[in-house]
Amino acid sequence: MEIKRINKIILLLVVLFFYGCKEQNENQNPAPVIQDTQTKKSHFELQKKVSNNGNVFQYADMIFEIKSKEELYDILINNDEFFTEIILDSPDLNIWYYKYNEDRIILLEGNDYYGSSFYAYHLINNNLFYLGDFTIQQLNIENEKPYKKEFEINIEKDKVIIQALLNGKPSIKNAYKDHVNQIRKKDLSINPQIVGNLAVKWLGKYHTTLTNDKKSTDSRDTDTVELIIKKDSVVFHVDRYWGEYNYLLRASEVENGIKLTFDKVLDGDVTDVLQKTNDFGRLFFDGKNYYWQCPYLDMYYNNNNKKYVLNKMK
Template structure:
């Protein structure tokens, strides 16, 4: 019982996943003990040992399952044992077995869940005896998603202090790992903006580009702009007999580049002739001084197919 209590304490304060090697990621499939996190209202599996480190798997219920887990404890007459002194909780042995059996049967159908794994390497745990331990700061968290029955590495995060620890222990953060990945493609996303982007903070803003600015023929001048926010990317192009207003999506991103593709037309502005040539809007890179846009869509439709690097202006 004491060991279970300590497991729960770890899982409430940490959220992580690892296995940057295939051998490591296989360990997620060997976890067999199910647990219900009453704070996050999500089912999970976990294991902790001195040699292997700490593994956990989080099952994020999709909309058709959320009500069940919101009322999971009440429906199944399970009463957590609160420890006000340590601000945590545990379950009786009877309830623990009950939870394990209920979730084992319920989670057979994994298509109703988005699944995130977490791992902390054993060197970050400091054991006082066989059961008691602490996790020393700083430590590293590694995250995986489960897709097509494979564990795919997402990211690694360094936890520097207690505030970091709390920030990355929320269900909202776990769910944010799904945005922009294939694992979220089957979710009911009426909010298509959420499907398109999970942008890094430094990409937010308005970007502008004027093509053929010095042309003697004003009909050749085209004004192009990108507006990037936390939940959407919009592209617009205006000029003589030209008006395009599209929503784009980010297929990949890192701290130095942003890859863009067509998602859908807004305001009935779909230009079929242009989109037939390409839906690849290319990539924006930041070289430390300038934002540079290389775009097959712009090259094919506004530059006679000639490849060019466009320096674009950014404003907040």
């Protein structure tokens, strides 16, 4: 009887020993955590165009202009010119504008028949960084509908991730190192000559078209004339068939208007008219339209005390 009792005690101790080991192993090896592998959605939202006039793309908070300079193209963003200097052989140009908080992603698309080339940029705090480029081809376009293109964009640490979707399916994915290639911006605020602070209502780009030959139907005889007003500078810009020029103007706010005079040449030609007058007149608003009375324009385009109606882009 004593031997049986001892055997039972030994058996009980063995059972307790193995049970304790099992519990310890379970504590050391917890069940694996199942990770969510679902594809991340884009933090950046595609913005809707308000208008599109040629190479000018207007949004609620941004105006983009793709500007041709010989064989190269630069980008103007809210009147700030960035020297992107890219080559675009495509006949159709487009802007994809994405926004997330203070970050802006801009995809410049050159579209031809068999595909599109994209140039990606990151705009933050009015600084523009080139990310890189990629191509989406559709070589069998004759036998299928054009792709429906979408992009999911995220920023992860020091990289911008751009995932292309074609007809809703993931396609090309690129990861670009950020804040490396900063694009140089044209400096138009050299010794700005602004007396006092101009009211916010005057800031923006004003433009019209003028010609020296009113009988001509040739578009090459028509100039685009712009007045670009910022908080620290006013620039007179003329874009002609054979070239362009920019003058920095002095500005002071007067009753219901702005008085303008010539200050210096930023680039381009010095016209003969400048030797006769430096008076760039007065910009004013009548409650409905913006008008510009400008002796310089009168002399250059052979007009007589004309009020030029200007279109304003904020």
